[in-house]
Amino acid sequence: xxxxxxxxxxxxxxxxxxxxxxxxxxxxxxxxxxxxxxxxxxxxxxxxxxxxxxxxxxxxxxxxxxxxxxxxxxxxxxxxxxxxxxxxxxxxxxxxxxxxxxxxxxxxxxxxxxxxxxxxxxxxxxxxxxxxxxxxxxxxxxxxxxxxxxxxxxxxxxxxxxxxxxxxxxxxxxxxxxxxxxxxxxxxxxxxxxxxxxxxxxxxxxxxxxxxxxxxxxxxxxxxxxxxxxxxxxxxxxxxxxxxxxxxxxxxxxxxxxxxxxxxxxxxxxxxxxxxxxxxxxxxxxxxxxxxxxxxxxxxxxxxxxxxxxxxxxxxxxxxxxxxxxxxxxxxxxxxxxxxxxxxxxxxxxxxxxxxxxxxxxxxxxxxxxxxxxxxxxxxxxxxxxxxxxxxxxxxxxxxxxxxxxxxxxxxxxxxxxxxxxxxxxxxxxxxxxxxxxxxxxxxxxxxxxxxxxxxxxxxxxxxxxxxxxxxxxxxxxxxxxxxxxxxxxxxxxxxxxxxxxxxxx
Amino acid sequence: xxxxxxxxxxxxxxxxxxxxxxxxxxxxxxxxxxxxxxxxxxxxxxxxxxxxxxxxxxxxxxxxxxxxxxxxxxxxxxxxxxxxxxxxxxxxxxxxxxx
Amino acid sequence: xxxxxxxxxxxxxxxxxxxxxxxxxxxxxxxxxxxxxxxxxxxxxxxxxxxxxxxxxxxxxxxxxxxxxxxxxxxxxxxxxxxxxxxxxxxxxxxxxxxxxxxxxxxxxxxx
Amino acid sequence: xxxxxxxxxxxxxxxxxxxxxxxxxxxxxxxxxxxxxxxxxxxxxxxxxxxxxxxxxxxxxxxxxxxxxxxxxxxxxxxxxxxxxxxxxxxxxxxxxxxxxxxxxxxxxxxxxxxxx
Numbered sequence: 001x002x003x004x005x006x007x008x009x010x011x012x013x014x015x016x017x018x019x020x021x022x023x024x025x026x027x028x029x030x031x032x033x034x035x036x037x038x039x040x041x042x043x044x045x046x047x048x049x050x051x052x053x054x055x056x057x058x059x060x061x062x063x064x065x066x067x068x069x070x071x072x073x074x075x076x077x078x079x080x081x082x083x084x085x086x087x088x089x090x091x092x093x094x095x096x097x098x099x100x101x102x103x104x105x106x107x108x109x110x111x112x113x114x115x116x117x118x119x120x121x122x123x124x125x126x127x128x129x130x131x132x133x134x135x136x137x138x139x140x141x142x143x144x145x146x147x148x149x150x151x152x153x154x155x156x157x158x159x160x161x162x163x164x165x166x167x168x169x170x171x172x173x174x175x176x177x178x179x180x181x182x183x184x185x186x187x188x189x190x191x192x193x194x195x196x197x198x199x200x201x202x203x204x205x206x207x208x209x210x211x212x213x214x215x216x217x218x219x220x221x222x223x224x225x226x227x228x229x230x231x232x233x234x235x236x237x238x239x240x241x242x243x244x245x246x247x248x249x250x251x252x253x254x255x256x257x258x259x260x261x262x263x264x265x266x267x268x269x270x271x272x273x274x275x276x277x278x279x280x281x282x283x284x285x286x287x288x289x290x291x292x293x294x295x296x297x298x299x300x301x302x303x304x305x306x307x308x309x310x311x312x313x314x315x316x317x318x319x320x321x322x323x324x325x326x327x328x329x330x331x332x333x334x335x336x337x338x339x340x341x342x343x344x345x346x347x348x349x350x351x352x353x354x355x356x357x358x359x360x361x362x363x364x365x366x367x368x369x370x371x372x373x374x375x376x377x378x379x380x381x382x383x384x385x386x387x388x389x390x391x392x393x394x395x396x397x398x399x400x401x402x403x404x405x406x407x408x409x410x411x412x413x414x415x416x417x418x419x420x421x422x423x424x425x426x427x428x429x430x431x432x433x434x435x436x437x438x439x440x441x442x443x444x445x446x447x448x449x450x451x452x453x454x455x456x457x458x459x460x461x462x463x464x465x466x467x468x469x470x471x472x473x474x475x476x477x478x479x480x481x482x483x484x485x486x487x488x489x490x491x492x493x494x495x496x497x498x499x500x501x502x503x504x505x506x
Numbered sequence: 507x508x509x510x511x512x513x514x515x516x517x518x519x520x521x522x523x524x525x526x527x528x529x530x531x532x533x534x535x536x537x538x539x540x541x542x543x544x545x546x547x548x549x550x551x552x553x554x555x556x557x558x559x560x561x562x563x564x565x566x567x568x569x570x571x572x573x574x575x576x577x578x579x580x581x582x583x584x585x586x587x588x589x590x591x592x593x594x595x596x597x598x599x600x601x602x603x604x605x
Numbered sequence: 606x607x608x609x610x611x612x613x614x615x616x617x618x619x620x621x622x623x624x625x626x627x628x629x630x631x632x633x634x635x636x637x638x639x640x641x642x643x644x645x646x647x648x649x650x651x652x653x654x655x656x657x658x659x660x661x662x663x664x665x666x667x668x669x670x671x672x673x674x675x676x677x678x679x680x681x682x683x684x685x686x687x688x689x690x691x692x693x694x695x696x697x698x699x700x701x702x703x704x705x706x707x708x709x710x711x712x713x714x715x716x717x
Numbered sequence: 718x719x720x721x722x723x724x725x726x727x728x729x730x731x732x733x734x735x736x737x738x739x740x741x742x743x744x745x746x747x748x749x750x751x752x753x754x755x756x757x758x759x760x761x762x763x764x765x766x767x768x769x770x771x772x773x774x775x776x777x778x779x780x781x782x783x784x785x786x787x788x789x790x791x792x793x794x795x796x797x798x799x800x801x802x803x804x805x806x807x808x809x810x811x812x813x814x815x816x817x818x819x820x821x822x823x824x825x826x827x828x829x830x831x832x833x834x
Contacts, residue, residue, distance in 0.1 A: 013525050017575075018580060018599065021580075021582070023581070034586060050560075067572065067573045068569060068570070068572055068573075068806070069736055076551075078548055079545075081545045081548055081549070082570055082571070083515050083570075083571055083573045083574065099516070102661060108666070115599040116597075116599055117594060117595065117597050118591060118594050121587050121590055121591045121594075121717060122591070124583075125584065125587055125588065125591065128580065128584045131580070132580075132584075133717045135577065143571070143574060143795055143798075144571075144573060144574055144577065146799075147574050147578065147798065147802070148577060149519075150581050150802045150805075150806065151577060151580050151584055152804070153579050154581060154584040154585050154588055154805060154809055155584045155587075157588060157813075158587060158588030158591050158592070160583065160609075161588075161591065161816070162591055163589070163599070164592050164593075164594065164596055164816055165596040165597065165598040166832065167817070167820040167821060168817045168832055169832050170592065170817055170820065171817060171829050171830075171831055171832055173592075173813055173830050174695070174747070174810065174813040174814065174817065174829075175832070177806070177809060177813065178695055178750070178754070178808050178810060179695075179698050179699060179702060180697075180753075180756070181783065181806045181810070182611070182699060182702070182703070182741070182754060183702070183756060183757060184755050184802075184806075185754070185761050186706070188761045188765075188799060189734070189764065190763055192761065192764045192765050192792075193526055193530065194767060195768065195791070195792065195795075196530050196531065196768040197531060197539070197541075197548065198542050198545050199540060199541070199544060199545050199789075200542070200544070200545050201545075201791075209542070210717070210787060212614075212674060213701075214525060214526060214529045214531070214714075215526055215529060215530060217527075217714060218526045218713075218714075219525075219526075221563070221710050221712075222706065223707075223708045223714040224709060225677055225702070225705055225706045225709050229702055229705075230707075231711075235701045235704075235705055236701055236702045236705055238691055238693075238697070238698045238701065240697060241691075241832075242693070242832035242833075245832065246832060263782075271640075278717055282712070282713070282716040282717050283713075283717070286709065286712060286713075298688065300684060300687055301517050301687060301688065301691065301834075302675065303676070303677050303680070303684065304684055304688050304834070305834075306669050306670050307657075308607070317513035317582035318698075334532075346661035358585070360549070376600075378666060379669070380670070381668060381669030381670060381671075382669070382696075383668065384663070384666045384668045385666065390834060408620055409617035409620040409621055409624075414615065414617065417615055437657060443673065446672075446674045447673060450667075450668070450673055451666075451667075451668035451669045452668075452670055455665070455666030455668065456663055456665055456666055458663050458666070459663075460624050467662070484617055485618060486581070486617075487617060488616070498523065508700070508780060509705065509777070510745070511700075512700055512703065512704075512743070512810040514707070515700075515703045515704045515706070515736050515738075515744070516703065516738050516739055517735075518707040518710065518711065519706060519707055519710065519735065519738065520731055520732070520734075520735040520768070521702065521730035522710050522714070523730070523734060523735075524727075524731050525786070526725075526727075527724045527727030527728050527730070527731055527789045528724045530724070530726075530727060531739045537723050537724050537726055537727060537767065537770065538723070538770045538771055538772045539771070539772070540768070540771065541787060543799065545791060546789040546790060546791050549790055549791065550777065550785065550787055553779065553790075553809065554747060560778055560780045561777070561778045561779075562777040562779070562790040563778075563793045563794050563797070565775055565790075566790055566791055566793075566794040567794045567798075569748055569792055573730060573792075574794070574795075574798050575798065576761045576782075577798075578798045579800045580641040581792075581801065581802050581805045581806050582801060582804075584805070585804075585806070585808055586742050587804030588809045589808055589809055592812045592813060592815075592816050593812055593815065593816065594807075661789050668826050680727070686834050691831055691833055691834050692830060693831070693833025693834070694826055694827055694828035695747075695750065695826045695829075696741070696742055696743075696750075698825055699738075699741050699742060700742055703738060703742065709831075
């Protein structure tokens with residue numbers, strides 16, 4: 001019995017949020033307290049099953065869960081015709097990132113969203129987004145990936161437009177929805193191409209079947225573009241600042257995590273599907289170009305922003321660039337001896353940066369949301385002197401900000417160090433650009449910190465945000481500090497299994 | 507200028523789609539002659555013995571790829587929740603300042 | 606090639622201990638200083654280009670776009686076209702995506 | 718040459734997708750842009766369905782099939798799912814447009830550009 005539970009934990013990671021998405025509107029009929037309790041219980045249960053899955057992966061290795069089959073761990077080809085979830089180190093890393101952020105954003109939502117009507121729909125959409133992202137990172141089936149992609153798009157757009165009295169929110173949601181649906185349709189075209197040519201949809205069967213012909217080239221380049229778009233890579237990043245700035249503050253990190261989830265999916269697809277049939281160097285270079293563009297344009301646009309959430313949104317676009325560059329370097333060196341000397345380090349750095357980025361970006365967005373919550377102002381020209389009345393928020397912001405800027409000894413530095421060094425060995429120019437971008441990031445964090453928190457008290461707020469919001473940010477802070485203090489442990493226990501989960505061993 | 511570039515981009519995508527359409531399933535294959543049908547043949551052969559269903563598409567929708575159908579229902583549910591959320595009565599929440 | 610791997614040398618706990626030790630040394634230097642130093646009347650007040658500081662303390666704060674004004678102003682020839690390209694029109698969002706897709710298709714077709 | 722004639726359904730799909738892209742890029746009315754998206758949706762659905770076709774084969778239902786010669790069933794299932802997803806996304810997008818029209822009184826994409834820069 002318990003063995004079955006462990007074996008089926010990937011299904012529960014998807015199923016628990018789905019179940020609670022259906023349950024919260026029903027609980028709302030009974031009482032509001034029950035509904036709120038259900039929300040917390042659902043999040044904690046999801047975290048529990050993610051923990052079970054991750055523990056099993058780290059202690060006794062990865063496995064594949066097949067839906068609706070008699071044998072849950074497949075031995076024959078016929079099992080691969082069904083839909084399957086891959087429970088390996090990579091999905092463990094991805095789902096840990098998702099669930100930490102979801103816990104933070106979820107606890108934060110209670111006080112932040114107070115006073116809004118239709119909260120049961122908010123919780124439903126929250127759970128559906130979580131389920132969609134989990135399905136996206138766990139699945140090993142192309143069409144199933146498309147389905148969860150659409151669930152994520154729809155539910156997160158509903159969340160973005162939740163404050164429908166703000167015209168900007170609705171507008172941002174429409175833009176995000178429009179471009180996601182278009183991307184999803186192109187993704188469906190490439191699924192059709194691959195299915196039409198090879199007659200299978202499973203990642204593993206497809207990886208064996210690919211020949212690297214014209215069909216594969218077109219299908220896979222469309223997939224790269226679509227998922228890079230969802231990961232808010234330049235030049236397809238324009239939806240990201242709109243959505244991050246105009247969504248309700250408590251779910252902004254959650255929307256950001258869906259784009260990080262797309263980056264996870266992109267990594268998995270590239271490493272499982274492109275690897276055996278294609279010239280890996282060209283695809284790696286493509287990712288490096290996208291990464292450099294994202295870093296540079298993201299940071300340049302951030303220089304001109306005066307809205308605090310919009311500025312952080314552009315910073316997050318530039319952070320996506322770091323990860324794309326690291327993955328690109330790792331992939332470009334995959335077939336050569338360079339992989340064992342620095343390519344593996346780049347991949348470790350990229351994956352470590354992803355989990356770091358998910359957490360500290362959530363902290364940063366939530367503290368920015370606290371500023372907006374306490375003062376009602378997001379404009380840096382009007383803010384000032386908040387540190388006098390909001391000491392905790394100031395501290396949280398500083399921690400997240402220094403981490404995103406890569407200041408030692410925080411977690412952002414540990415992962416960026418891996419990226420800098422491996423990228424330097426690949427090409428020194430890349431590392432120099434990355435360093436410059438990092439310095440400007442630091443300057444911009446200084447800008448927000450100086451103009452919003454320092455200075456004489458302007459009397460904009462009466463006091464600190466409610467305690468539950470502080471607790472939510474505190475959880476994320478604890479995670480950031482843990483990652484900061486023990487980076488070697490995190491790399492050895494979480495990141496290295498993820499690299500192995502991608503099927504590459506140095 | 508912008509219109510010209512956009513038109514060119516559409517043309518390029520169209521060209522690639524046409525090339526793939528012609529190249530799909532080998533040189534002597536093409537429309538109506540799938541090459542790799544192992545998965546579909548498996549479904550055709552076994553859906554009756556596995557599921558006691560005569561309509562094979564039903565067998566695929568509700569058994570072999572049942573998770574997709576669950577996802578499809580979830581999409582509908584999400585869209586309904588989203589529409590109800592967006593079109594609900596607007597009631598601005600005033601916040602910030604000296605509460 | 607860098608022979609020494611920085612990542613093997615990097616340990617946050619050692620870093621924190623060393624920073625604390627440095628802070629301790631700095632504090633000891635601080636303690637050596639003259640304790641009899643008296644604050645003069647204008648010590649600690651903001652000095653704004655020889656003008657008298659404004660009466661209202663809120664006016665002292667320099668915030669928002671003014672913080673890196675010089676830097677962004679110097680880069681305006683690079684930044685302004687970039688900002689202008691972010692039009693906020695959905696058609697343009699799709700336009701960039703379609704262009705990227707066309708370029709990537711050509712790139713992959715030519716180079717692989 | 719024969720190949721091009723045989724591949725005609727696929728070329729139709731490519732045409733539909735390009736037409737939809739053209740509509741999205743060159744029309745300013747949000748409703749028309751969503752219609753363009755629907756054209757692409759239909760093109761993709763046509764693509765998936767036409768992948769299933771085998772000449773002279775029957776529908777994949779045992780009661781009406783003469784023998785074991787049936788078209789590919791998987792892509793029919795995929796198409797059913799994708800049609801429902803298309804419906805859901807279109808509905809949500811149209812509701813966004815309704816809300817924008819309520820707020821601002823415009824369905825012009827050039828006038829709905831409050832988030833920018």
